[in-house]
Amino acid sequence: MEAGIVGLPNVGKSTLFNALTAAGIASENFPFCTIEPNIGVVEVPDDRLKTINQYMPTEKIIPAGLKLVDIAGIVKGASEGEGLGNKFLSNIRDVDALIHVVRCFENDDVIHVEGKVDPLRDVETIDTELMLADLQTVEASKDRAAKKARAGDAEAKRRMAILEKCFETLDQGKPIRKLEFSDPEDRKLLSGYRFLTAKTVLYLANVSDDDPEGEGPHVKKLREQAESEGGLVIPVCAAIEAELREMDEGDRQEMLESLGLKEPALNVVARAAYKTLGYHSYFTAGPKEIRAWTIPIGAKAPQAAGVIHTDFERAFIRVEVYSVSDLEEFKSEKEIRTAGRLRVEGKEYVMHDGDVCHFLANP
Numbered sequence: 225m226e227a228g229i230v231g232l233p234n235v236g237k238s239t240l241f242n243a244l245t246a247a248g249i250a251s252e253n254f255p256f257c258t259i260e261p262n263i264g265v266v267e268v269p270d271d272r273l274k275t276i277n278q279y280m281p282t283e284k285i286i287p288a289g290l291k292l293v294d295i296a297g298i299v300k301g302a303s304e305g306e307g308l309g310n311k312f313l314s315n316i317r318d319v320d321a322l323i324h325v326v327r328c329f330e331n332d333d334v335i336h337v338e339g340k341v342d343p344l345r346d347v348e349t350i351d352t353e354l355m356l357a358d359l360q361t362v363e364a365s366k367d368r369a370a371k372k373a374r375a376g377d378a379e380a381k382r383r384m385a386i387l388e389k390c391f392e393t394l395d396q397g398k399p400i401r402k403l404e405f406s407d408p409e410d411r412k413l414l415s416g417y418r419f420l421t422a423k424t425v426l427y428l429a430n431v432s433d434d435d436p437e438g439e440g441p442h443v444k445k446l447r448e449q450a451e452s453e454g455g456l457v458i459p460v461c462a463a464i465e466a467e468l469r470e471m472d473e474g475d476r477q478e479m480l481e482s483l484g485l486k487e488p489a490l491n492v493v494a495r496a497a498y499k500t501l502g503y504h505s506y507f508t509a510g511p512k513e514i515r516a517w518t519i520p521i522g523a524k525a526p527q528a529a530g531v532i533h534t535d536f537e538r539a540f541i542r543v544e545v546y547s548v549s550d551l552e553e554f555k556s557e558k559e560i561r562t563a564g565r566l567r568v569e570g571k572e573y574v575m576h577d578g579d580v581c582h583f584l585a586n587p
Contacts, residue, residue: 225518226291227426227497228319232346233337235327236430236462238262241294243465244490262294268498269491270505270516272548272578279551280509288505288516290497293319316354317418321501322425323493324350328442328459329432343429343446354420355394361417362391379413386414394421401425426500427457428493436461436483458496460489504577507548508532525573529583539585543569548578 229237245264268288277285295315316322326343327336338345366387372380390400399421405411414422427450429443438447438459447457468476468488480487498504498518505516506528519528530537545567546560554560 225289225498225501225503226293226319227321227323227501228293228295228316229323229325230295230316230350231325232327232349234335235325235346237325238294239462239466240325240428240430240460240490241292243462243469244292244493263291264294265289265291266490266494268494268505268516269487272507273514273516275548276507276509276514276551276580279555280511280514280557282509282511282514284513286513286515288498288503288518290494290501292323316420316423320423321497322423323428323497324425325428325430326446328429328438328440328446329435331432341442343442344449347427347446347449351399351421355397355399358400358419358421359391359394361419362387362394365417366391382410383413386410390414390419424500424502425455426493426497427455429457429459431459431461433461433464435459436464436485436489456496456500458489458493460493465490506575506577506579506581508582509580519575521577523575524571525569525575525583526571528575528581529585532583536583536585539587540571541584541586543573543584544582545569545573545579547576548580551580 229241231237241262241264244266266289268290270287273285273287293315324347326346327341328343330341338349366384369380369383369387373384386405389403393400393403400414400419401422401424403414405414427446429438429446431438431440431443435443436459438457443457443459450457464483465488468479469490471479476488502521503518504521505518508515508517517528517531519531525543526537526540529540529543546557546565550560550565551557554563554565557566560566
């Protein structure tokens with residue numbers, strides 16, 4: 225799983241990335257502090273791992289991971305080469321989803337590239353540049369597909385129909401993710417173009433330390449717009465999160481309590497990003513390790529087995545499954561089996577979030 229952190233220059237992207245990953249990257253108060261993308265992996269918090277460990281001692285616990293890419297700031301005119309131009313666009317194309325950081329606090333000491341804080345304008349700037357870049361891709365792709373379509377290529381004709389839909393959507397000022405394709409083959413062809421606006425977006429509202437829960441007017445405006453698009457906004461104070469990351473556990477809890485927060489906002493971000501990407505977890509558990517494995521929502525058992533090792537998908541026979549709640553009720557796998565709650569599922573089984581699994585495959 226890979227998510228790109230995007231936004232205007234100097235809105236707090238690198239500070240948030242640094243707090244999430246403890247990567248120690250530069251996060252100074254000037255535009256284009258980030259030039260080359262920074263990459264880090266953050267653990268996805270999941271209390272179910274601790275629950276499993278209560279009943280199954282193990283040598284180590286391995287949570288799911290989310291790869292984050294801190295991408296250079298986007299400016300007006302970027303699709304035409306302004307700022308870092310096409311350099312950052314290629315970085316965005318390579319990620320699965322976008323985490324859009326939007327400044328939602330006033331502070332005269334922190335430079336804003338537009339001179340004034342306006343989250344809706346900032347979102348529009350980013351969206352416009354991504355849509356203009358996608359329009360360029362559509363037009364270039366249409367030319368190539370048209371030549372093949374005229375020669376009678378059936379797939380090229382299908383591509384032309386998809387690209388026409390994309391052009392119409394973008395021309396109306398809407399992102400490609402608004403389009404719906406019922407045919408899996410159409411969705412597969414679309415994904416091959418790696419359109420920027422086809423990616424799912426999670427908005428992070430960077431708020432002040434006086435408003436860590438994001439109750440201010442800037443966040444309210446951003447939330448209203450995001451909800452109208454079916455999106456999600458999470459308020460985060462980059463300065464607080466960076467400070468929390470440097471503290472030991474005791475001091476961290478004390479500071480959270482003083483702020484009225486249950487946990488670092490970045491825990492919420494990690495879980496939300498995981499869900500936004502369309503993934504969830506299943507678990508394997510034994511004396512050597514308890515581990516969360518990442519799979520797309522809707523994945524079937526053989527595909528899930530393939531995440532452990534590609535050969536397991538090909539050689540899949542069946543999977544033994546129970547839930548974390550079963551383990552809480554019966555206290556051990558042995559008792560789950562005795563009670564008849566351990567299920568044996570085949571190739572068509574659709575995995576559920578939180579399944580605890582034992583896979584059987586041909587040698």
